[in-house]
Amino acid sequence: MASKPVLTPKLIVRALLIGAVVIALTVLPAFIDSYTLRIATGALMWAGLACAWNIVGGYAGYISFGHSAFFGIGAYTTAILMQSNIGASFFVTLLPAIILSIAVAVAIGGPTMRLRGAYFAIATWAFAEMLLQLATVLDFTGGTAGLSLPAYLNEFFFYYTMLIASAASFIGVWLLIERSRFGFRIKALRDDEPAAESLGIRTNLVKVQSFALSAAITALFGSIYAYWTTYIDPYSVMGPEITDQMVVMVLLGGLGTVWGPALGGVLLWITNRYIWSTFGDTVIYLPILGVIIALVVLFLPNGLISLIVGRQRGKELISRILGKL
Amino acid sequence: MSSASHKAESPEYPPLAIESVSKHFGGITAVDDVSLSADAGEVVGVIGPNGSGKSTLFSLAAGGQKPDTGKIRLQGIDVTGWPTWKIARTGISRTFQIPSLFLNMTVRDNLLAAAVEGDWKRARERMESTLEMLEISHVVDNLASELSGGQQKLVEFGRVCVRDPKVILLDEVTAGVHPNIRQIILDAIQRLRKTGITFLVIEHDMEMVKEICDRLMVMDQGKVVAEGDFDTIASDSKVQQAYLGRT
Ligand SMILES: Nc1ncnc2c1ncn2[C@@H]1O[C@H](COP(=O)(O)OP(=O)(O)OP(=O)(O)O)[C@@H](O)[C@H]1O
Numbered sequence: 200m201a202s203k204p205v206l207t208p209k210l211i212v213r214a215l216l217i218g219a220v221v222i223a224l225t226v227l228p229a230f231i232d233s234y235t236l237r238i239a240t241g242a243l244m245w246a247g248l249a250c251a252w253n254i255v256g257g258y259a260g261y262i263s264f265g266h267s268a269f270f271g272i273g274a275y276t277t278a279i280l281m282q283s284n285i286g287a288s289f290f291v292t293l294l295p296a297i298i299l300s301i302a303v304a305v306a307i308g309g310p311t312m313r314l315r316g317a318y319f320a321i322a323t324w325a326f327a328e329m330l331l332q333l334a335t336v337l338d339f340t341g342g343t344a345g346l347s348l349p350a351y352l353n354e355f356f357f358y359y360t361m362l363i364a365s366a367a368s369f370i371g372v373w374l375l376i377e378r379s380r381f382g383f384r385i386k387a388l389r390d391d392e393p394a395a396e397s398l399g400i401r402t403n404l405v406k407v408q409s410f411a412l413s414a415a416i417t418a419l420f421g422s423i424y425a426y427w428t429t430y431i432d433p434y435s436v437m438g439p440e441i442t443d444q445m446v447v448m449v450l451l452g453g454l455g456t457v458w459g460p461a462l463g464g465v466l467l468w469i470t471n472r473y474i475w476s477t478f479g480d481t482v483i484y485l486p487i488l489g490v491i492i493a494l495v496v497l498f499l500p501n502g503l504i505s506l507i508v509g510r511q512r513g514k515e516l517i518s519r520i521l522g523k524l
Numbered sequence: 525m526s527s528a529s530h531k532a533e534s535p536e537y538p539p540l541a542i543e544s545v546s547k548h549f550g551g552i553t554a555v556d557d558v559s560l561s562a563d564a565g566e567v568v569g570v571i572g573p574n575g576s577g578k579s580t581l582f583s584l585a586a587g588g589q590k591p592d593t594g595k596i597r598l599q600g601i602d603v604t605g606w607p608t609w610k611i612a613r614t615g616i617s618r619t620f621q622i623p624s625l626f627l628n629m630t631v632r633d634n635l636l637a638a639a640v641e642g643d644w645k646r647a648r649e650r651m652e653s654t655l656e657m658l659e660i661s662h663v664v665d666n667l668a669s670e671l672s673g674g675q676q677k678l679v680e681f682g683r684v685c686v687r688d689p690k691v692i693l694l695d696e697v698t699a700g701v702h703p704n705i706r707q708i709i710l711d712a713i714q715r716l717r718k719t720g721i722t723f724l725v726i727e728h729d730m731e732m733v734k735e736i737c738d739r740l741m742v743m744d745q746g747k748v749v750a751e752g753d754f755d756t757i758a759s760d761s762k763v764q765q766a767y768l769g770r771t
């Protein structure tokens with residue numbers, strides 16, 4: 200499209216800000232201990248996961264309650280392929296993980312995304328639950344005992360891998376949603392599907408594309424996570440809290456915004472770690488998630504990001520998406 | 525240009541031909557064996573009492589709903605039963621009786637979204653000229669949800685213009701708007717019809733109908749009860765009965 204890039208002061212400030220964040224994130228590991236580095240690595244991962252969920256939940260407006268399935272598909276694909284009988288190297292496992300997650304997303308999204316959002320929400324939830332149960336009984340997933348991966352104990356490697364994956368996700372989403380035709384298609388269908396169709400937009404296709412993209416990014420993080428933790432079991436990579444956390448992070452940061460999920464992801468993950476280190480477990484964490492959802496929906500429909508950038512959009516977006524259910 | 529597409533655009537194929545379409549909803553026959561053909565640059569008014577099937581007829585033509593029987597042709601191409609997006613890309617565009625803007629998007633993005641499946645390189649240019657034609661340049665960065673009812677109608681009308689279709693269906697696009705905005709829409713229709721765009725307009729405002737429509741089709745209870753120019757229709761007893769007799 201013939202858009203003329205104009206260097207307004209606002210754009211320059213924004214570019215400087217993003218540059219500063221990138222530099223800060225790049226040099227961060229030099230200044231923190233290994234415990235904090237692990238938290239930072241986790242924060243990058245959760246920011247990326249929230250970004251992924253937001254593509255289908257915030258932009259297409261289809262609430263997925265089954266994203267843990269894609270995280271698990273990524274984790275198990277990498278773990279299985281890295282077992283000594285196959286012996287694939289880590290980076291080689293990423294492609295099959297992504298392809299498998301896309302295939303599954305198309306198989307689930309194809310039929311259910313033609314229907315109202317409630318069918319999709321239930322289908323994704325049921326599928327994730329089924330996959331979780333399967334992983335506990337199948338042999339090649341190691342059953343409830345799970346799988347161990349070859350240990351690669353280099354925290355810097357995982358920090359920078361997560362950083363690159365997360366940055367690529369955000370830049371990719373920004374380019375795709377804010378700077379390309381795909382963004383108009385997806386936002387149009389979210390806001391008014393019959394109107395979007397009447398303008399020639401192939402809504403069912405765009406919805407499935409968005410779900411597949413979202414699933415692929417989620418699986419990518421699952422793969423990295425499995426290699427990072429060196430041990431996975433069904434609940435650690437497919438438990439429903441993984442999805443819960445993604446949903447709350449997006450709502451907290453700003454549904455359907457580019458940078459909101461990053462903000463929500465980082466803040467909530469730090470909160471999670473703080474509670475864990477202070478109280479020794481995370482039992483009170485789930486009620487906190489519930490309270491956050493209620494407060495955000497009622498008082499901050501556009502999330503924390505709306506306090507920093509952009510204007511208030513009122514409650515239209517969140518009620519539109521919840522209304523789709 | 526291939527001979528096939530040349531033939532499809534020649535005068536023997538009208539831009540829009542509705543052939544004996546019917547649509548039932550449960551026990552109701554919303555549209556009952558309706559036929560209508562419109563030529564390039566023609567403005568055809570569709571009038572009739574509430575619930576007579578006008579909007580349903582538009583949905584059948586634009587693909588939002590499938591006819592139970594009958595056919596829809598665009599430039600001679602049988603598009604009956606095609607998905608809505610595909611019919612839309614064949615060159616038809618519509619507004620909705622219930623405003624259907626993308627409320628979380630700006631006016632600019634609403635118009636650009638309309639151009640997304642067309643000539644994208646010229647999208648911005650088309651958007652600018654539409655903004656100018658409809659005199660809404662000053663609200664281009666407003667969210668659609670922040671607009672007044674009349675402005676929303678204008679943007680919805682703008683969305684169909686940006687697409688550059690061959691046939692435009694307007695479902696009560698001037699209902700409840702200020703006379704100034706109504707005039708802007710009227711002028712735009714007059715201007716676009718000269719470029720060969722065909723219009724079907726559903727209107728309850730008889731002054732407007734008289735001013736812009738070349739001919740009228742009157743519906744009642746799903747059926748066509750009269751056809752002709754404004755004066756013929758105005759003196760038709762069946763029409764008077766349809767409008768006055770059942771209230
Ligand atoms: N989706 C639907 N399901 C069931 N019935 C419908 C549906 N759409 C329209 N109808 C019925 O079909 C008939 C025609 O409705 P339609 O909206 O086409 O009328 P209209 O001429 O546009 O009326 P108005 O002037 O009030 O807009 C009405 O009886 C209506 O109740």
Ligand SMILES: [Mg+2]
Nearest residue numbers: 578579580621
């Ligand atoms: Mg109507």
